[in-house]
Amino acid sequence: MADPSSYRPSPGQIPDSPGVYKFRDEHRRVIYVGKAKSLRQRLANYFQDLAGLHPRTRSMVTTAASVEWTVVSTEVEALQLEYSWIKEFDPRFNVKYRDDKSYPYLAVTMNEQYPRVQVMRGHKKKGVRYFGPYAHAWAIRDTVDLLLRVFPVRTCSAGVFKNAARTGRPCLLGYIGKCSAPCVDRISAEDHRELADEFSDFMAGRTGTYIRRLEKRMTDAAEEMEYERAARLRDDIEALKKAMEKNAVVLADATDADLIALAEDELEAAVQIFHVRDGRVRGQRGWVTDKVEAVTTGDLVEHALQQLYGEETGDSVPKEVLVPALPDPVGPVQEWLTERRGAQVSLRIPQRGDKKALMETVARNAQQSLVLHKTKRASDLTTRSRALEEIAEALDLDSAPLRIECYDISHLQGDDVVASMVVFEDGLARKSEYRRFQIKGRVGDTQVWHGQGQDDVRSMHEVIARRFRRYLAEKEKTGEWVEEENAFTEEDGRPKRFAYPPQLVVVDGGQPQVAAARRALDELGIDDIAVCGLAKRLEEVWVPGEDDPVVLPRTSEGLYLLQRVRDEAHRFAITYQRTKRAKRFRASPLDDVPGLGEARKQALLKHFGSLKKLRSATIEQICEVPGIGRKTAETIAAALARTAPAAPAVNTATGEIMEEEEPGTTADPSGDPVAAGTPDRRRGQET
Numbered sequence: 001m002a003d004p005s006s007y008r009p010s011p012g013q014i015p016d017s018p019g020v021y022k023f024r025d026e027h028r029r030v031i032y033v034g035k036a037k038s039l040r041q042r043l044a045n046y047f048q049d050l051a052g053l054h055p056r057t058r059s060m061v062t063t064a065a066s067v068e069w070t071v072v073s074t075e076v077e078a079l080q081l082e083y084s085w086i087k088e089f090d091p092r093f094n095v096k097y098r099d100d101k102s103y104p105y106l107a108v109t110m111n112e113q114y115p116r117v118q119v120m121r122g123h124k125k126k127g128v129r130y131f132g133p134y135a136h137a138w139a140i141r142d143t144v145d146l147l148l149r150v151f152p153v154r155t156c157s158a159g160v161f162k163n164a165a166r167t168g169r170p171c172l173l174g175y176i177g178k179c180s181a182p183c184v185d186r187i188s189a190e191d192h193r194e195l196a197d198e199f200s201d202f203m204a205g206r207t208g209t210y211i212r213r214l215e216k217r218m219t220d221a222a223e224e225m226e227y228e229r230a231a232r233l234r235d236d237i238e239a240l241k242k243a244m245e246k247n248a249v250v251l252a253d254a255t256d257a258d259l260i261a262l263a264e265d266e267l268e269a270a271v272q273i274f275h276v277r278d279g280r281v282r283g284q285r286g287w288v289t290d291k292v293e294a295v296t297t298g299d300l301v302e303h304a305l306q307q308l309y310g311e312e313t314g315d316s317v318p319k320e321v322l323v324p325a326l327p328d329p330v331g332p333v334q335e336w337l338t339e340r341r342g343a344q345v346s347l348r349i350p351q352r353g354d355k356k357a358l359m360e361t362v363a364r365n366a367q368q369s370l371v372l373h374k375t376k377r378a379s380d381l382t383t384r385s386r387a388l389e390e391i392a393e394a395l396d397l398d399s400a401p402l403r404i405e406c407y408d409i410s411h412l413q414g415d416d417v418v419a420s421m422v423v424f425e426d427g428l429a430r431k432s433e434y435r436r437f438q439i440k441g442r443v444g445d446t447q448v449w450h451g452q453g454q455d456d457v458r459s460m461h462e463v464i465a466r467r468f469r470r471y472l473a474e475k476e477k478t479g480e481w482v483e484e485e486n487a488f489t490e491e492d493g494r495p496k497r498f499a500y501p502p503q504l505v506v507v508d509g510g511q512p513q514v515a516a517a518r519r520a521l522d523e524l525g526i527d528d529i530a531v532c533g534l535a536k537r538l539e540e541v542w543v544p545g546e547d548d549p550v551v552l553p554r555t556s557e558g559l560y561l562l563q564r565v566r567d568e569a570h571r572f573a574i575t576y577q578r579t580k581r582a583k584r585f586r587a588s589p590l591d592d593v594p595g596l597g598e599a600r601k602q603a604l605l606k607h608f609g610s611l612k613k614l615r616s617a618t619i620e621q622i623c624e625v626p627g628i629g630r631k632t633a634e635t636i637a638a639a640l641a642r643t644a645p646a647a648p649a650v651n652t653a654t655g656e657i658m659e660e661e662e663p664g665t666t667a668d669p670s671g672d673p674v675a676a677g678t679p680d681r682r683r684g685q686e687t
Helices: 039-046 055-063 075-089 137-147 158-167 189-203 207-223 227-245 297-309 331-341 353-394 456-478 511-523 557-585 598-608 611-615 619-623 630-642
Strands: 019-025 030-036 064-071 105-108 117-120 129-131 257-264 268-277 280-290 320-322 346-348 403-412 415-425 435-438 504-508 530-535 540-542 665-667 673-675
Touching: 019 039, 019 055, 019 075, 030 039, 030 055, 030 075, 039 064, 055 064, 075 297, 075 331, 105 137, 105 189, 117 137, 129 189, 137 189, 137 227, 189 207, 207 227, 257 297, 257 353, 268 297, 268 353, 280 297, 280 353, 297 331, 331 346, 353 557, 403 456, 403 557, 415 456, 415 557, 435 456, 435 557, 456 504, 456 511, 504 511, 504 557, 511 530, 530 557, 598 611, 611 630, 619 630
Parallel strands: 257 320, 320 346, 403 504, 504 530
Antiparallel strands: 019 030, 019 064, 105 117, 105 129, 257 268, 268 280, 403 415, 415 435, 530 540, 665 673
């Protein structure tokens, strides 16, 4: 625990102007980002008597080891920079909403030649118009199914579109009138894009104008006695009205607004957002956060606005945002929203009428969301804390291991040997810090093994040595020995890849693997990192230098956490090993021809039909392929001659001579490549 007075800057050093500040821990990781109208006044609040600080603020300043700041011109710039740094550094003491990236959106891909309507999840892409989010994907599909009658926009995937264009036959939707079939040129690209624009305008809330236009066209058709066209337009109008009925009118004045409500207690806060367009609720979403810092309701609203609109522009930011409390000060936030939209945005608290009533509904949703979250999460928080405490007690550690790294070795009969490193912090996986290794069979400058088949112990020694040699190299290079300011961080402030040490190293294996890991650390002079191993056979926990394992009860939460860590490392290693193996089996002699790209490889195989026929072709025949000159043809012929098989492959069960498809490979019934003539012994051999 650091003493804040040890890194407190003198008041004269801190400017009395707007800016953004960062607190860093002893490993130079950013743990908190904040903004201030006056940096001098704000930072002075952190360096007062610890007894007078909020418990979470006290925890932050005692975890930090330094503070730095950046001066900006205005409070709006400070707001923008604060948002950028929170997204970049992911500080552990900042309010971070666990965003609902899995919520489905209705998306129109306006960045394609023929825009497509589809359900999309995850991060938003440039050039795509989004509507929602919706609570369920089926709600989007029901709405789209109704609207396709009026706006027959393409909904098929790229593969289906290309296949229809190749065969000259549209899909079923094209035959039943729910797609304008641009794949077979029934509609031009310009007209189809206009159709997609009309669909987007309708979804954006501009419904009344379009329906009135259809009603006038229906009336004109009836007056001209074109009754079939009038009936079709009548049915189109009914379909649009039915689609609109799926979203009840909540605000009679056709308001475009987002309503944000909060429910909070001392530890957590839940946020609910209703997206209202044209007076109808078009989408709903929700977040939950741990209150790891002392924040007011206005501060939580400001963080929610940053999360909601930080990457939005234009109409995605509504004209009106209704909130339960205003940020202090409200001016910079409102100005920032106006910049994001490109037009005036009103940020206010509803006082009466329909908007206040709807805000109460949103608040009830937030309260229910918080209750549901706490019901699910309470046991999870307790369980993780208990698991870390049980591990610390079983391994006789000084404190709970907040950062655990686990290593596993994977190979297939000694080939494609790889290793994985997974990281768990506070009992949760931190996938951004996972690493994988190709085993070289060397430690330092000395070759310790080669060609001896599978040797998990030596592989484990190598990977532990490599990982922590990188750790020591980063420390020495950055001058951490003399406490240089930028130790453990790159120039942009991010942590270096191997600069942050764990409190516990877990290896997948028993006593030999544990001994190898401990020996690797001892050789590097590292004695402040604990090591243990988890053996699969009896789930025994092995520690260095002990003849007997530590046996945790089967119901132990600590054992369950170690199993999760070990299984995650095993999964990550197996995935990498299989990827390498598949890549090796897919290798072709053409890969070694310099200057021969993928397009010309495909052209060669398409021209000759197979690698076998290409190998038997003359140089003149190879030159007939477009894009292949004589020099390249000679290089191809030489490469294929060097890799010519000694004898044709034979099916030993039938005596059949098998045609060559890929050199040295065939396929098993599962579709995975296997060495030709080699029995499938993969299961049970991967480790």
